[in-house]
């Protein structure tokens with residue numbers, strides 16, 4: 001009887017265990033990432049830094065292509081969704097499907113929505129509700145956290 005009960009209990013607990021699967025498939029230590037990306041990219045991606053406005057060459061990037069995570073190379077944005085926000089940071093009105101996750105950032109007095117690469121957890125930027133149609137969203141991205149791959153060139157292999 002006791003055996004049956006514990007088997008039932010184990011079965012009942014299963015769905016919750018499944019739901020709690022880790023959301024970040026690529027998990028490296030801080031020192032591993034430090035060795036792989038530039039110091040500025042490390043500060044933004046893994047210490048939630050913000051690059052100075054107007055400093056990224058990707059602000060002026062107008063070619064068709066794909067923007068991938070500077071840490072793990074996951075494709076995050078398409079040039080088709082980029083717009084000139086005038087803020088000094090590369091801006092998009094939507095990410096690629098399932099490419100980013102969000103969390104609430106309480107660093108400033110007014111909480112903001114932070115977003116990060118869904119694969120490695122690297123911080124990319126903040127999302128605001130003052131973007132253009134059709135989404136009305138503005139994904140304000142640190143250029144140093146992205147790499148641009150022009151259309152026609154192969155996307156880099158995902159970092160493992």
Ligand SMILES: [Zn+2]
Pocket residue numbers: 069070071072073074117118119120121122
């Ligand atoms: Zn990533």
